[in-house]
Amino acid sequence: MTKDPVIILAEPQLGENIGATARAMLNFGLTELRIAAPRDGWPNPAAEPLSAGAFEAGVSVTTYDSVEAACADLGYLVAATARPRGMEKPVTNASGAVDLIAQQASSVGVMFGNEAQGLSNDHVALCDAIMTYPVNKAFASLNLSQAVIVFAHAWGEAAGQEGRFEGAQAGVSDVASREALFGMFEHFEYELERAGYFHPPDKTPLMTRNLRNAFIRGQWTTQEVRTFRGAVKALAIGRGKARIKRDD
Amino acid sequence: MTKDPVIILAEPQLGENIGATARAMLNFGLTELRIAAPRDGWPNPAAEPLSAGAFEAGVSVTTYDSVEAACADLGYLVAATARPRGMEKPVTNASGAVDLIAQQASSVGVMFGNEAQGLSNDHVALCDAIMTYPVNKAFASLNLSQAVIVFAHAWGEAAGQEGRFEGAQAGVSDVASREALFGMFEHFEYELERAGYFHPPDKTPLMTRNLRNAFIRGQWTTQEVRTFRGAVKALAIGRGKARIKRDD
Numbered sequence: 001m002t003k004d005p006v007i008i009l010a011e012p013q014l015g016e017n018i019g020a021t022a023r024a025m026l027n028f029g030l031t032e033l034r035i036a037a038p039r040d041g042w043p044n045p046a047a048e049p050l051s052a053g054a055f056e057a058g059v060s061v062t063t064y065d066s067v068e069a070a071c072a073d074l075g076y077l078v079a080a081t082a083r084p085r086g087m088e089k090p091v092t093n094a095s096g097a098v099d100l101i102a103q104q105a106s107s108v109g110v111m112f113g114n115e116a117q118g119l120s121n122d123h124v125a126l127c128d129a130i131m132t133y134p135v136n137k138a139f140a141s142l143n144l145s146q147a148v149i150v151f152a153h154a155w156g157e158a159a160g161q162e163g164r165f166e167g168a169q170a171g172v173s174d175v176a177s178r179e180a181l182f183g184m185f186e187h188f189e190y191e192l193e194r195a196g197y198f199h200p201p202d203k204t205p206l207m208t209r210n211l212r213n214a215f216i217r218g219q220w221t222t223q224e225v226r227t228f229r230g231a232v233k234a235l236a237i238g239r240g241k242a243r244i245k246r247d248d
Numbered sequence: 249m250t251k252d253p254v255i256i257l258a259e260p261q262l263g264e265n266i267g268a269t270a271r272a273m274l275n276f277g278l279t280e281l282r283i284a285a286p287r288d289g290w291p292n293p294a295a296e297p298l299s300a301g302a303f304e305a306g307v308s309v310t311t312y313d314s315v316e317a318a319c320a321d322l323g324y325l326v327a328a329t330a331r332p333r334g335m336e337k338p339v340t341n342a343s344g345a346v347d348l349i350a351q352q353a354s355s356v357g358v359m360f361g362n363e364a365q366g367l368s369n370d371h372v373a374l375c376d377a378i379m380t381y382p383v384n385k386a387f388a389s390l391n392l393s394q395a396v397i398v399f400a401h402a403w404g405e406a407a408g409q410e411g412r413f414e415g416a417q418a419g420v421s422d423v424a425s426r427e428a429l430f431g432m433f434e435h436f437e438y439e440l441e442r443a444g445y446f447h448p449p450d451k452t453p454l455m456t457r458n459l460r461n462a463f464i465r466g467q468w469t470t471q472e473v474r475t476f477r478g479a480v481k482a483l484a485i486g487r488g489k490a491r492i493k494r495d496d
């Protein structure tokens with residue numbers, strides 16, 4: 001897999017957003033942050049609280065005098081913008097940008113504009129591709145660190161596709177065998193029968209089927225079948241404090 | 249098209265994060281925010297600045313006394329957690345959660361835990377599925393609103409794909425509300441308690457959670473809930489030929 005992309009903030013304003021960006025990056029394993037011409041200078045004490053320790057935990061920050069300088073050594077650049085701009089560049093979404101980046105042999109940067117205006121057309125023009133999110137047109141302005149985490153998450157998703165979700169359960173593990181389920185049904189229905197539940201008797205098949213359907217849909221495990229049979233037994237026989245007694 | 253999911257914040261702490269969540273939601277067109285037992289009450293003046301006007305622009309907020317109350321009327325629930333929890337529920341990522349939600353015929357909520365602990369196991373147990381992101385294990389804690397925007401973006405991505413959700417709804421129709429399920433659980437657990445089933449007593453929370461998990465997975469309908477409650481009642485009280493009697 002390609003080297004992790006660098007995140008470039010073009011002329012950011014608030015230290016808070018720089019801190020939150022560092023946190024968002026590290027959440028998905030990105031560690032190189034470049035800040036081009038930050039309005040309030042750097043370091044900025046406002047960044048620390050919102051970073052949640054990301055700077056100490058691995059995010060490196062380098063400052064540059066200009067956007068151009070911040071991306072001088074990179075081989076491929078993606079501009080994050082709210083709209084496609086009508087420039088002749090590939091326009092894609094977050095996962096599409098990840099795909100583009102993954103195809104590069106050179107080092108890659110993803111550039112985000114500042115809080116007030118986003119990226120200027122001149123900054124976008126420096127880039128190879130445009131990444132844009134399907135935002136609500138009536139409320140389109142994302143917070144800067146939110147824009148970064150959407151990309152970082154897409155990167156983490158892709159980077160993790162190999163083995164990252166290993167051991168995650170796609171479904172239920174250890175699903176009970178039909179045999180175990182049938183045993184449970186018969187036990188339950190036997191006790192219901194004894195308790196006089198099936199009434200009128202000619203509705204028994206329908207009631208039984210409905211109950212079985214509901215249980216089967218849950219894909220119960222062997223352990224859950226055991227647990228439920230214990231519950232049925234307890235209710236039917238009674239034990240401990242309730243001391244329900246049968247008189248038959 | 250499936251109805252947009254509701255976002256539920258379970259016991260959130262900071263007003264700032266509630267405001268940022270509202271902004272993140274509206275960025276991708278989500279408008280229904282529910283807050284369960286917010287630590288600092290609601291309304292909270294700290295929320296406004298970070299909302300960027302999202303409350304005025306379309307995000308409605310409803311507060312609830314408890315997480316259970318906040319999801320009482322919903323038919324399908326997704327828990328956003330940092331780890332799979334080893335519960336027997338489907339575990340998926342953001343876009344997988346979107347796919348699951350798109351298949352539901354009923355109203356859906358996505359639940360996020362608070363800043364300090366995330367969701368408790370009891371809250372996760374209320375849910376049908378678990379959504380987890382491929383976070384950096386060494387720096388796994390996402391800011392609350394960042395977690396919300398990752399999901400909201402995935403929703404926006406999918407919603408923007410022409411016809412993607414049309415005709416979906418492969419799921420169960422007339423899914424019981426959470427309220428109906430809670431009522432069923434309480435009834436069942438009450439009778440089990442009376443029957444002395446929970447033994448030893450310190451295992452009660454675990455046994456209860458396991459049973460609830462198993463039932464929730466089946467997406468029971470209103471009718472099935474009614475049927476099962478009838479069964480529990482019959483077993484507990486006895487009637488008809490078995491004539492089980494309580495002596496308490």
